Amino acid sequence: MFKIVIVGGGAGGLELATRLGNKLGGTKRAHLGNGRKAEITLVDRNRTHLWKPLLHEVAAGSLDDGIDALSYRAHSTNHGFNFRLGELAGIDRDNKQIHLAKLLDNDGSQILPETSLDYDILVMALGSVSNDFNTKGVADNCIFLDSPQQAKRFHNCMLNKYLQLGVQETKQVKIAIVGAGATGVELSAELYNSLEQVSSYGFHEIKSTDLKVSLVEAGEKILPALPEKISSAVKRELVKLGVDVRTETMVTEATKEGLLTKDGELIEADLMVWAAGIKAPNFLKDIAGLETNRGNQLVVKDTLQTTRDDSIYALGDCASCALPGGGFVPPRAQSAHQMATMVGNNILATIANKPLSPYKYTDYGSLVSLSNYSTVGNLMGNLSKGSMKIEGRVARVVYMSLYRMHQVALHGYVRTSLLAFVQRVNKVLRPRLKLH
Structure with missing residues (x-):
C-alpha cells in the first residue's frame, strides 16, 4: 500500500490531505497500476483546524473558534484520509519513518505512547511560529x-x-x-x-x-x-x-x-x-540531515521536494523556495494554497510514473482588512493588468473570497455555500462578540 504522510494541518497541509483523500482514499480508493491502494495520513498536534489569517479575529472576539473551527477527525472520515493526533519528534530517512512523541494530558499523564509511521512520501507542512x-x-x-x-x-x-x-x-x-x-x-x-x-x-x-x-x-x-x-x-x-x-x-x-x-x-x-516576524519551528533546524536556512525552513527544489531527499516534500511557511528572478516565495496563505496544489499534482504524477512539474508562484496581490471600517489592498497577476489598488466594499468581497477559496478546497462549492449562509444566519442569531 502506497503510504503518504502529511505533517501539519494548516491551510496547505489540510487542503493537500483532502484532495489526495478524495482521489486516492476512502470508499472511492483509486487503484494504482499494481492493484495497491494509497493510504493518506494527516498528523497534527491539535484536534481542530482554523484558518490562520483569522486568528486576529479570535483574539478580538469577533470570531468564535468553537463554531468556525474544523474537526480534523470528522473531516478525515468524510474525505478518505486518516488523522493522527501527535507531534513530530524525528524523521528516520533510511527506514522511511517518522517518530511521534508521546501524547500527554494537561496533568502530565500519558494519553498515547511514542509511535512511528511508515511513509513512501512525506510532506512537511508545519507552518510557522513567531x-x-x-x-x-x-x-x-x-x-x-x-x-x-x-x-x-x-x-x-x-x-x-x-x-x-x-x-x-x-x-x-x-x-x-x-x-x-x-x-x-x-x-x-x-x-x-x-x-x-x-x-x-x-x-x-x-x-x-x-x-x-x-x-x-x-x-x-x-x-x-x-x-x-x-x-x-x-x-x-x-x-x-x-x-x-x-x-x-x-x-x-x-x-x-x-x-x-x-x-x-x-x-x-x-x-x-x-507580531514582528515568523520562522519555521526550531526543531526543524537540520532535522534528519535535511537542508535548512537561518529561519529553520526546509530548502526545496522547484518541484517542492527537499534538496537532499526526493521522497520528502515541504510546503507553506516551513518551505524555502527560491524565485527565478531572485528572492523567495513569501509566507502567505495564497502561497500555501498554490504549493498544496502543486505538491498534490506531483504526488499523483509520481504514482502514475509521470514527470514532475516545477512550482511557479503567482502573486495575486495583498489585502488588509480593517475590521468593519475598511478593506484595502492591491490586485496583481491574473486578477488585473499590473497592479491595481482597491478598497471599500469591493476589497472586502475579494478579501472574503480568499477564505471561501480555502473552504472550497476543503468542502466543495455546495457545502461552502451552505457554510456561508449559516455564517450570515449566525450574525443575526448570535452575539456580535464572543463574551466568554
Whole structure:
C-alpha cells in the first residue's frame, strides 16, 4: 500500500490531505497500476483546524473558534484520509519513518505512547511560529498570535481588562502590538471594533477613549510588503480610529510595565502582542540531515521536494523556495494554497510514473482588512493588468473570497455555500462578540 504522510494541518497541509483523500482514499480508493491502494495520513498536534489569517479575529472576539473551527477527525472520515493526533519528534530517512512523541494530558499523564509511521512520501507542512529575534523579555511578557490557544489567551486577558475598567483604578486599557505587518494592522483595527461591540453588552461605562492601542514598527512604514500608497492609506485609517502608529521604533526589551525602545522610551501596556516576524519551528533546524536556512525552513527544489531527499516534500511557511528572478516565495496563505496544489499534482504524477512539474508562484496581490471600517489592498497577476489598488466594499468581497477559496478546497462549492449562509444566519442569531 502506497503510504503518504502529511505533517501539519494548516491551510496547505489540510487542503493537500483532502484532495489526495478524495482521489486516492476512502470508499472511492483509486487503484494504482499494481492493484495497491494509497493510504493518506494527516498528523497534527491539535484536534481542530482554523484558518490562520483569522486568528486576529479570535483574539478580538469577533470570531468564535468553537463554531468556525474544523474537526480534523470528522473531516478525515468524510474525505478518505486518516488523522493522527501527535507531534513530530524525528524523521528516520533510511527506514522511511517518522517518530511521534508521546501524547500527554494537561496533568502530565500519558494519553498515547511514542509511535512511528511508515511513509513512501512525506510532506512537511508545519507552518510557522513567531520570531522574537531573542529580544529580552518578549517570551515572558508578550503574547504570540501564531495559534488558536494564544489568540484565546489574549481574548480572555482583554475581557478581564475591560471588567476592571471603572471597578479598580484602571482608567484605560493599553495594548501594544509589535510588528505592523498584516497581523498587527488587522488586530489593531479589530480591537476598536470589539470595543464598540462590548460596550453594547452591559459595559455601558466603556468609551472609545478607554482603549489605547500602540502599533510599533521598526521599519520606515507599516505594511512593508505593500506599496507606499496603500501603506499610507491604511495608516490614515488607523490614526482615525485612535491607533498610535509608531514607525522607525525598535523594541529592545519587553517588561511587565510595557515595551522599552532603543531610544530609552517606555511604551506602557497592559497587554503586549508580538507580531514582528515568523520562522519555521526550531526543531526543524537540520532535522534528519535535511537542508535548512537561518529561519529553520526546509530548502526545496522547484518541484517542492527537499534538496537532499526526493521522497520528502515541504510546503507553506516551513518551505524555502527560491524565485527565478531572485528572492523567495513569501509566507502567505495564497502561497500555501498554490504549493498544496502543486505538491498534490506531483504526488499523483509520481504514482502514475509521470514527470514532475516545477512550482511557479503567482502573486495575486495583498489585502488588509480593517475590521468593519475598511478593506484595502492591491490586485496583481491574473486578477488585473499590473497592479491595481482597491478598497471599500469591493476589497472586502475579494478579501472574503480568499477564505471561501480555502473552504472550497476543503468542502466543495455546495457545502461552502451552505457554510456561508449559516455564517450570515449566525450574525443575526448570535452575539456580535464572543463574551466568554
